[in-house]
Amino acid sequence: xxxxxxxxxxxxxxxxxxxxxxxxxxxxxxxxxxxxxxxxxxxxxxxxxxxxxxxxxxxxxxxxxxxxxxxxxxxxxxxxxxxxxxxxxxxxxxxxxxxxxxxxxxxxxxxxxxxxxxxxxxxxxxxxxxxxxxxxxxxx
Amino acid sequence: xxxxxxxxxxxxxxxxxxxxxxxxxxxxxxxxxxxxxxxxxxxxxxxxxxxxxxxxxxxxxxxxxxxxxxxxxxxxxxxxxxxxxxxxxxxxxxxxxxxxxxxxxxxxxxxxxxxxxxxxxxxxxxxxxxxxxxxxxxxx
Amino acid sequence: xxxxxxxxxxxxxxxxxxxxxxxxxxxxxxxxxxxxxxxxxxxxxxxxxxxxxxxxxxxxxxxxxxxxxxxxxxxxxxxxxxxxxxxxxxxxxxxxxxxxxxxxxxxxxxxxxxxxxxxxxxxxxxxxxxxxxxxxxxxx
Amino acid sequence: xxxxxxxxxxxxxxxxxxxxxxxxxxxxxxxxxxxxxxxxxxxxxxxxxxxxxxxxxxxxxxxxxxxxxxxxxxxxxxxxxxxxxxxxxxxxxxxxxxxxxxxxxxxxxxxxxxxxxxxxxxxxxxxxxxxxxxxxxxxx
Numbered sequence: 001x002x003x004x005x006x007x008x009x010x011x012x013x014x015x016x017x018x019x020x021x022x023x024x025x026x027x028x029x030x031x032x033x034x035x036x037x038x039x040x041x042x043x044x045x046x047x048x049x050x051x052x053x054x055x056x057x058x059x060x061x062x063x064x065x066x067x068x069x070x071x072x073x074x075x076x077x078x079x080x081x082x083x084x085x086x087x088x089x090x091x092x093x094x095x096x097x098x099x100x101x102x103x104x105x106x107x108x109x110x111x112x113x114x115x116x117x118x119x120x121x122x123x124x125x126x127x128x129x130x131x132x133x134x135x136x137x138x139x140x
Numbered sequence: 141x142x143x144x145x146x147x148x149x150x151x152x153x154x155x156x157x158x159x160x161x162x163x164x165x166x167x168x169x170x171x172x173x174x175x176x177x178x179x180x181x182x183x184x185x186x187x188x189x190x191x192x193x194x195x196x197x198x199x200x201x202x203x204x205x206x207x208x209x210x211x212x213x214x215x216x217x218x219x220x221x222x223x224x225x226x227x228x229x230x231x232x233x234x235x236x237x238x239x240x241x242x243x244x245x246x247x248x249x250x251x252x253x254x255x256x257x258x259x260x261x262x263x264x265x266x267x268x269x270x271x272x273x274x275x276x277x278x279x280x
Numbered sequence: 281x282x283x284x285x286x287x288x289x290x291x292x293x294x295x296x297x298x299x300x301x302x303x304x305x306x307x308x309x310x311x312x313x314x315x316x317x318x319x320x321x322x323x324x325x326x327x328x329x330x331x332x333x334x335x336x337x338x339x340x341x342x343x344x345x346x347x348x349x350x351x352x353x354x355x356x357x358x359x360x361x362x363x364x365x366x367x368x369x370x371x372x373x374x375x376x377x378x379x380x381x382x383x384x385x386x387x388x389x390x391x392x393x394x395x396x397x398x399x400x401x402x403x404x405x406x407x408x409x410x411x412x413x414x415x416x417x418x419x420x
Numbered sequence: 421x422x423x424x425x426x427x428x429x430x431x432x433x434x435x436x437x438x439x440x441x442x443x444x445x446x447x448x449x450x451x452x453x454x455x456x457x458x459x460x461x462x463x464x465x466x467x468x469x470x471x472x473x474x475x476x477x478x479x480x481x482x483x484x485x486x487x488x489x490x491x492x493x494x495x496x497x498x499x500x501x502x503x504x505x506x507x508x509x510x511x512x513x514x515x516x517x518x519x520x521x522x523x524x525x526x527x528x529x530x531x532x533x534x535x536x537x538x539x540x541x542x543x544x545x546x547x548x549x550x551x552x553x554x555x556x557x558x559x560x
Contacts (some may be wrong), residue, residue, distance in 0.1 A: 017193070053158070053159045053199075054224070055159045058202075059196040059198070082227070085224070085226075086193070086225075102358065104410050135359050225505045229492040230525065245509040250362060250416065272505065276389065299473045302443075303441065333439045334479075334504070335475060338478040339478070364506050365504070365505040365506075366503060368502055
């Protein structure tokens with residue numbers, strides 16, 4: 001079972017991740033094994049042609065990584081991203097984008113996360129971006 | 141001399157980078173050798189404690205990379221980011237953050253950019269983040 | 281069906297990847313969907329305690345990415361790595377390490393690869409490293 | 421003054437970095453502010469056309485990062501690389517390659533390093549690769 005509920009994460013996000021609100025990011029699921037977050041894309045999130053802007057995907061991934069880390073270590077708000085690498089793969093059409101985040105490793109001091117960003121149109125088999133990131137976990 | 145002016149970039153950004161507006165990003169300088177962009181941070185850009193949110197820095201770097209690439213190849217709006225890696229180094233205090241972007245390489249098909257993100261308080265010698273990114277340049 | 285055979289790749293590697301020989305890297309499988317390469321680790325590949333050295337894993341991944349790219353585009357020896365990101369996850373015990381490489385995207389100009397590095401002892405479910413990399417494909 | 425001497429690093433490398441010997445990597449300078457290591461390239465390190473193989477550059481950077489970290493924290497052999505990102509920029513001609521490593525940040529738990537890989541022929545102003553990497557520092 002996840003160490004936090006979606007409600008708890010949403011409350012935390014209001015304080016800690018104002019960016020989620022700015023980018024219309026919402027939680028679809030938080031489990032111990034994975035988290036799925038969604039960016040509701042409007043015209044502010046788009047590039048011309050209807051493509052979702054890169055920074056929206058980066059922010060979405062960062063939030064999804066925070067969610068999967070907290071789902072495993074509990075409400076440790078001071079866990080911070082130390083690095084993030086994103087590869088853009090395909091241009092999404094207009095519409096919401098999703099990030100499915102999993103843990104590659106959960107150590108005492110570092111958690112390494114992987115995220116696939118995808119759309120309903122293309123499906124997760126043809127992801128629009130791939131992201132890895134590391135969170136530093138403060139001593140308890 | 142830069143292949144685009146700050147005015148031309150700003151006009152392009154209105155169409156192509158709505159994210160710049162969302163994040164209050166402005167251009168300080170666009171030269172052939174470097175570009176400096178600034179994110180005017182308000183409470184929406186912050187994490188608790190006044191730290192600037194990671195996604196703001198990623199979006200700022202992405203915009204700065206776009207600027208330095210166009211400063212060298214001209215108004216090629218379809219140049220797209222193919223990947224970006226950010227290392228977070230220090231927690232900035234409240235206030236604006238700057239990204240100074242330079243080109244590590246300008247090829248026919250790929251441009252590789254480096255960015256230092258810094259604040260006035262800490263100075264560029266103690267950057268708050270380091271970013272590398274690649275832009276794919278479409279065939280002319 | 282893969283666009284190259286293991287034999288063809290091995291012949292190419294003799295000319296193009298002398299590093300494979302230096303690091304005792306061998307091909308286990310080359311399919312269109314994935315490639316598996318193995319580094320036969322001896323004392324030269326190890327750090328004290330029997331841990332496989334990081335550069336061996338990076339070289340192994342680079343070779344595996346080359347294999348999966350050629351399995352899809354054919355014998356284009358001038359495809360070159362443009363970037364590579366590796367996250368080290370767990371310390372492998374002594375013994376061979378494997379890299380299972382897949383394609384995240386195959387474009388006309390860029391191929392983006394993902395690799396999981398693992399050992400028999402821990403299994404692929406507990407990978408020792410995760411790697412992403414991009415190959416630039418020359419115009420045909 | 422650096423917290424280790426070149427001699428001490430070389431002795432450590434014999435035990436901890438057998439890869440340095442395999443790749444003919446030698447130390448040119450270890451200072452507190454920077455370290456310069458050199459890979460003496462022979463035919464085993466080359467791709468056809470005389471280009472230095474990517475994995476040699478990755479191994480060189482990894483060793484140079486280890487050197488600059490130890491130059492600042494002293495003889496902590498268990499500092500380990502947690503991630504590394506390399507961007508290949510230009511094809512070096514035949515000949516030795518150098519890596520000049522500096523610290524972007526030295527924290528209590530993490531050190532973030534930057535390296536420029538260059539040749540005498542092209543000079544450091546036209547680097548052949550750019551590398552960032554993170555070392556995890558064990559609790560003392």
